[in-house]
Amino acid sequence: MSIPLSGTSASALPAASSTPHPHGPLLEAKGLSVMLGGRSVLDRVDFAVQPGEIVTIIGPNGAGKTTLVRAMLGLVRPSSGSVSRRKALRIGYMPQRLNIDVTLPLTVRRFLGLWRAAPGAGIDAALEEAGVAHTAGTPIQSVSGGELQRVLLARALIGDPDLLVLDEPDQAVDMHGQAELFNRIETVRRRRGCGVMLVSHDLHTVMARTDRVLCLNRHVCCSGPPQDVSRHPEYHALFGRHAADLAVYLHQHDHAHDPDGSVVRHDHGDCCHG
């Protein structure tokens, strides 16, 4: 069943487009579509990240959040549309996870030094800043999930990036760790003035700490400042009426909830063209 909505086009929100920056966006997708294995994963997505802002991509499983990030980074080829980046843009990318074979003897410090010819003293400073200086001599495969997230954040910060791209940085950490991580991201943004693009499924954290939210379900459902998005009907269609209270359940949003709490399935998981 589809949910009757008004104002279903993304542009219906006055705040949907962020304030244009004098130097233009850091990274911009125009009409970006991606097909994977003959299936449409992203459909005509328009999206830009401005310098100094934190933009969060939210959406149900299979909404194409990670694909959008990968396409923006040039890791996935778009089937149509374009991605443009500001000239000489330095990107610090923090992936969801690493998959390093245990046979590779690699300490955290060495791992951080692999990406640039002469990383020098920046490594220890970055580890210090991320609060994981004690892991420097530990094999990268044996640090804990939370520590690895911070190591990956430290790695992303080493090149002094103009744009931080974080794919589900809150995945492997508990609630306390999440708050800490987002504080850290906020601090980095304030101190370095870099733009931040992140994927998250934790609405609580997102709503409190982001400048702009992009609600994705293969196409852009709605976007804008968190308070506007949280009032947007499409957002509710995706995340349920009590979206703010339902953060725990957000990993399975192929459905919405009736007033009495029972589950309503959408046809083909589409959210808003009722």
Next chain:
Amino acid sequence: MDDFVLRALAAGCGIALLAGPLGSFVVWRRMAYFGDTLAHSALLGVTLGFLLGVNPMVGVVGVCVALAFALLALQRRRALATDTVLGILSHSALSLGLVSMAFLETLRVDLIAYLFGDILSVTPADLAGIYGGGAVALLGVVLLWRRLLAVTVDEDLARVEGMPVEALRLAFMLLIALVIAVSMKIVGILLITSLMIIPAASARRFARTPESMAVLAAVFGMAAVLAGLLASLNWDLPGGPSVVVAAAALFLASSLVPVRR
């Protein structure tokens, strides 16, 4: 010691020196079966090289690279799992090599020598090929070391950092092809990957850095060559397999040594 023994020793050590670092990469990248597949195609390279009138080593490198591209293309289609694709390519390439060799009646080769190696028949020209090709490959590994490590750790991260991931992957395949081409006569195409993988696996427990693992793998490889050759001479055993058995024994022994972490 006889000249042929010295040449065998020099050839074996040269290959172990090369196989140490490259074998470490094969282990880190979980590409043991891939290495095997490339090695199996070497026989086809030998016959093609003969047909085209070029050096068999050139033929081997050519066929290995062609196979690597075929593998990449098949992987990209994602219709079959990688190990299935490797299985198809590996055995087809080996059989194609054997069949094509049977067709060429004018080509008189010692098939057993190609399959299992003939380390005691190494000529000075072979030695020159091993050290020439080996030096090129080793130089390549040293120059690309950090970038190859980065690509091994995470290809996406490497790409976002602006590294030419495809080119590095191709370079790595070329390096493996070179190892196969120069070591084919020593241990044979069926056993080449063992000389890359077993010493590297033995070295793992004692290594704290990628570099120390590569060096230690080379040392273990040379020890296996020495022990295998001595055994082969003493008891009149086949050379290549003796070296591999020695490497395996070394692996067993090394896994019994307690390591303080």
